Structures are given as C-alpha cells and as structure tokens.
Amino acid sequence: xxxxxxxxxxxxxxGLENIIAIVLILLGAAVVxxxxxxxxxxxxxxxxxxxxxxxxxxxxxxxxxxxxxxxVYFIALVMILRExxxxxxxxxxxxxxxxxxxxxxxxxxxxxxxxxxxxxxxxLIHVGDVITFDGHTGTVERISIxxxxxxxxxxxxxxxxxxxxxxxxxxxxxSGASR
Numbered sequence: 603x604x605x606x607x608x609x610x611x612x613x614x615x616x617g618l619e620n621i622i623a624i625v626l627i628l629l630g631a632a633v634v635x636x637x638x639x640x641x642x643x644x645x646x647x648x649x650x651x652x653x654x655x656x657x658x659x660x661x662x663x664x665x666x667x668x669x670x671x672x673x674v675y676f677i678a679l680v681m682i683l684r685e686x687x688x689x690x691x692x693x694x695x696x697x698x699x700x701x702x703x704x705x706x707x708x709x710x711x712x713x714x715x716x717x718x719x720x721x722x723x724x725x726l727i728h729v730g731d732v733i734t735f736d737g738h739t740g741t742v743e744r745i746s747i748x749x750x751x752x753x754x755x756x757x758x759x760x761x762x763x764x765x766x767x768x769x770x771x772x773x774x775x776x777s778g779a780s781r
Contacts, residue, residue: 624686627685628682631677631678634674635674642670646666658725661728661745665745665746668747710765714749714765716765718750721745728742728775730742731774731775733772733773735767738752738754740754747764749761750762750764
C-alpha cells in the first residue's frame, strides 16, 4: 500500500470516527433531553400538592422544558463543532457580539421576556385564569416567556406580548378551584 493510499485511508477512518461521534452526541443529547423532561414533570407533579398548585405547574412546566431544550441543544452544538475541529470560541465570541447588537435592536422582545419571567415567577396569571386585557376577556390557554394566549368566549385566540400586559384584570381560574 502506497503512502498516498494510506493517507486516504486514515482520512476516511477519521471521517467515519467524526460521523460516529456526532451521532453519539446527538443520541446523548436526545437521552439527556428526555430524562430532563421526565425529571421536570416528576418533580413538578410531586410538588403540586405541597408547594405548587396545578395551574402554576401547567405554567412552569413548558417554560422549564423549553429552557432545558435550548441548553441541551446549545451544548450539543458546541460539542459537534469541537468534533469537527471548528474553533467554537471564535464562533461564541462572534455570537456574543451579534447578540449584543440584536439585543439593542430587540428591546421590545427583551421587555416581553422580562415581563414574562415576572408574570410566571410571581404567579400573577395561570393557565385557566379568566383575564380582561384591553377590553377583551378570555381564558388563559398558554403562557410562554414571550407571550400569553387567551381565548375569548367567542372562540377568538388572542396572542398578547407579555410586555403589553401591564394592566389587566384577573378573575381567577375558570374551574372555580382555589389556589
């Protein structure tokens, strides 16, 4: 076997090793994500009786699952870049600079995210509450970190950026259950 053939064989083996490593990283990320979601659900269900009421659990669960999902995907992406011998430091530094520029341009988005964080953590509204906002009354169907969705009695689905929910009326849960 010539040295040229041997070099090509080494490259092929290295490429195969990279593919296997990337597949293992993706499988590992999927397993970690699945276990994390199960842990979040189990922890929140266990605490529903004692510390968290059902409406707060239904509000916090999607938020925590989404946060874990993004963290796991980010870590997997960095690991894949390192496996491909891409300098992740330069990419992350560039992403930080771009993030700063986008952050300055996306102040309303940041306002929505910060307001959503306080809406959720302070328990101001929960899934199932009936709220009135800007003349529209509806049942809260979903609360995310950025927006809240309410469905009116007429069936309209209103999506409200959390930053706009400065003043609203909350009639409490529709089921009549106390918090």
